[in-house]
Amino acid sequence: MSENALERLRHWGGARRIAIVHDWLVVSGGAEKVLDALLQAFPGAEVFTLVDFLPQAHRGRLDKHRVHTSLIQRMPLARRYYRHYLPLMPYAIEQFDLRDFDLVISSSHCVAKGVITHSGQRHLCYCHTPMRYAWDMKEAYLVDAHFRLPGMEALVRRTLGRLRQWDHFTASQVDRFVANSANVSRRIAKYYGRGASVIHPPVDLDAFTPNDGAREDYYLAASRLVAYKRLDLIIRAFRDMPERRLKVVGDGPERGRLAALARGCPNIELLGFQPDPALRELMARARGFVFAADEDFGIMPLEAQACGTPVIAYGRGGALETVRETPDAQATGLFFHQQSAASLSEALARFEQRRYDPHACRRQAERFAPTGFWERWMSLLEADQSETDAVVPNYRDNKEPTS
Template structure:
């Protein structure tokens, strides 16, 4: 069986690339098709010897730094791949990967991280944060996003089976495409055993520092609680802004090696999470180290955190709500079972992901 794996773009080794890695382990002979491949050499080991095909966008001016600016060309680019020689097409899609062209004798299974967020329900936020909420550029952007939405719905018909990464995304798939999906949570790296470290009296959050992660709200909440310590790990375009926002009790460390991140996750009193995510890998990583999570109770987090057992939720995406949740977390008389929290995270082990994905694909091939 010849297998083609479609990935939106290879530029960083992040959550979607963890999914791609597991797909490649399932299908060692698969070929990869992606719009652009600018993945740094030090992050490429998981690709092994797999052949990587790129689109014409790879060779366009400034594509290395500004490939997202070619969004209007991405539907055309993804449709140019010739997949006629493959039996199984497996797409890992959060933008346009699912839009590849397949024939009636091919099986196309799409692992959907989300329908294109900034073209659907997050369009107002995307336009606002990009400075495109008014004027001529805004009008042009809205026309392009309208075209993307129409293309996105049309190409959903080319997918035989959808897999969602959370029940939140399954609802979005149903609403946008009118299609049902099965839920298979993404793989999360789980430590072999809980490290022998002592819990310390600080809170931690870890994330790429971009607007929708709402790290600013977490910092603001702890700014108003000067007797509590917060450690922020992660880099991104808002790093300096977050450092300027932080009061002395908040340490913004920027990027840290994996072993440093894991040490903080294992020692922290709790992990704080304020984003509305499609799934949210970082909270699961925290739970893998037995650390309870204090999170905004919307989105994919509802699939990974069990209220009162592995964490607790706050209802509003505000600094006030976060502050109240931290105070309530400290005042509760319950003892958190760190080993139980860690065992819960095993549900998201990479081996579990591969097994569930293989079962779904086997079923899809049998019923084509």
């Protein structure tokens, strides 16, 4: 592009009122990094979210934007138990009044795409995944819930069934879907019957950089400590390999169980939450980054590669789009193909039989630079505008189309 893509986006957005709808602001994860990139592109946008309990240290550009929260923000114990209000979330998201906006962008992995828009508005959904509670992780969610009250599981199943119906219906109200990966694009087609463009999340290449110092003899795993990330699988594998060291970074509801699994294993360290500079240093010095989740996209393997660190990843989901397993010098890691400790152990043995070029890892991460993210958004918005103008010629100047 002849002009800087970020400046072109800002200029484009400056002529429009833009609302960005995000499910919730509680922790800083991959979805929040995408939100931050969108806020950088649209500095005049207003943000709508179910709850906002994001710590000040992680707010970034949010403090420069007006943030609207839903009725769930004021519900009892919402700060800690906001997820328990899942049955109320569709109603809450539909209460936002977005009539004054020209463009609505929903950043959705749960209910954000269900906001109500009106004629003359465009609704673009950046979909991190169709609601996993209702679709492909429903059974795992029910198992992990450990229901103790009689009839509770049947009630939750009925609730998830209603959520699935609502989720499918509201997909028809979105004007255009954008998926964060080809993996998610396929799920959008399966569950919603809709096509989706793919725009991968951006990697902060300025923050995650190779370390000039020597690498240390440990492997790193880092994520929120929740069940589907499968940190338990990684710990079980290293528990049976006392000659290999593992450092685990993160906090969450699984921490107690994971600590119990690692008890008595001096080769395994659970470091808990680490600030970003410490995490980046750990990534840059690690022998390899271990990733066991079947993730929608997964930004951390790319952040590790940006540090020059190769990745050992479960060979499903978004990792297939971010890690290069090739026989040549361009390889940036390898895959294990069963979500089991034995499969991971075998992969680690293969990993240690070859050398990986930190420069190749860095080049792979550079394919996901923020510049590319903004260029693809600019191209998509221009194409969407052209299609809309062809149907509604006065779209730029009128909230309501002419007959």
